[in-house]
Amino acid sequence: MEDESLAELFWSVARRLRHGSHETLQPLGITPGQARALSVLARHGTMRPSELSEHLKIAPRSTTEVVDGLEDRGLVERLPDPADRRATLVELTPAGGTVAAKIRAERGAQGERFFAALPPQDREDLARILTTLRTSEPS
DSSP, rough: SSSSHHHHHHHHHHHHHHHHHHHGGGGGTTOOOHHHHHHHHHHHOOHHHHHHHHHHTSSSHHHHHHHHHHHHHTTTEEETTEEEEEEEEEEEEEHHHHHHHHHHHHHHHHHHHHTTTTTTTHHHHHHHHHHHHHHHHOO
């Protein structure tokens, strides 16, 4: 190993994964932001745009753009919120659910191929380490 720091190694691997993810999304005509929104809606169900913004950790204006793009493609629809007539909800359409499932499956297969170079014990250790890092507070 060269003089790369742990963070540099991590970012290098993350870039490779992200590049593979972009390749997965390209034939679908979906941006990474749209894929994340589909994933959140598939996992958590119908929600207000403000809730979607919180899940995506992006500004409400950016969420509007993401939802607009998905709505134009027929992957989500805006519905009136029965609890508040001034508010709207964002819901996956059946086509959106299909695309979300396809993305999840493609990314899963991509991950399997990517991590296949690691023996099973290393994969388990890496999963444990990444889970710990994902939930820990930075100091």
